[in-house]
Amino acid sequence: MAVKEVLTKLLKFGVDKNYxxxxxxxxLDKSCCKKSKVKAIDFDKTKEKVVNDFNxxxxxxxxxxxxxxxxxxxxxxxxKSSINIINNINNNTQGKLQQQVDKFDFEGKIRDSLYILYFLVNNRNSNLMGYEKNEYYKVKKNYIILTDINIEINPLDYLAFTLDYLGQMSSSLSVMLKEAVENIPPDSYQNLQxxxxxxxxxxxxFYTT
Structure with a gap:
């Protein structure tokens, strides 16, 4: 019950204080699923406010x-939009595609994201008690890499490419993203899955069932 209460208080604090x-x-500006109705926090805006408030x-x-x-x-x-990734690489090759994936720094982003929440959890205005802050670290934390990799759903988005060529590049990108995700280690202290x-x-x- 404590975990549920901690998350409820954290969510209310963040909304009330415009975090x-x-x-x-x-x-969302960086959305790769433009038709998604799933509601979420714009964490880029959270980051901007935390960086500003905490210098x-x-x-x-x-x-x-x-x-x-x-x-x-x-x-x-x-x-990560596969359309943008492939469009942004001139003379697409698997080597350049891998370089682009390597630059994503998925591990660095989740590390800094946990750091951002650390500041909010420990903010004195969050009204979280000491034991509740300890409960926060036990909360299950999922890291989801979302991509529009299935080109067959909407091939019209890819008119600039032949389907055969794009299919090969998209398949390679899918494998590279999968490998990058699998290489991120879980964190037992933060309960990162x-x-x-x-x-x-x-x-x-995932969010409607």
């Missing part, structure tokens, strides 16, 4: 956050 701006995932150096963050008291968990969501790679459809199913 948590809730929006549909499809409406921090620029840090990284995931794109979105879900605090779910009923399920006693926190979900960090990082979004093994990351999950999802596409738009599985993401929708």
């Amino acid at each position: 948590f701006i809730i929006s549909e995932v499809g409406k 921090l150096d620029t840090i990284k963050s995931c794109d979105a956050l879900k605090i779910i008291p009923q399920k006693k968990c926190i979900d960090f969501i990082e979004m 093994q990351p999950k790679l999802m596409n738009c459809e599985s993401f929708k199913h």
Whole structure:
């Protein structure tokens, strides 16, 4: 029961103090699932306010956050559009694609995202008691890498490419993202779970079942 109460208080504090701006995932600036109606916190805006309020150096963050008291968990969501990735690489090759994936620094983003929440949890205005702050570290924390990798759902988005060529690049990207996600170690102290790679459809199913 304590975990649920901690998350409820943290969510209320964040909303009341404008640290948590809730929006549909499809409406977020970096969304790769433009039709998604799943609601989440715009964590880029959370980062901006925390950096400003606490005079921090620029840090990284995931794109979105879900605090779910009923399920006693926190979900960090990082979004990567395969369209943007492939469009941004001239003379696409698997080598350049791998370089792009390496630059994503998924591990660094989740580390800094946990750091951002640390400041909010320990903010004196959060009204969290000492034992509740300890409970926060026990909260199950999921790390979701969200991508629009399934091109067959909406091939019109890819008119600039032949389907055969894009299919090969998208398949390679899927493998690279999967390997990058699997290489992120869980964190027993923060109760960070093994990351999950999802596409738009599985993401929708994950939050509606």
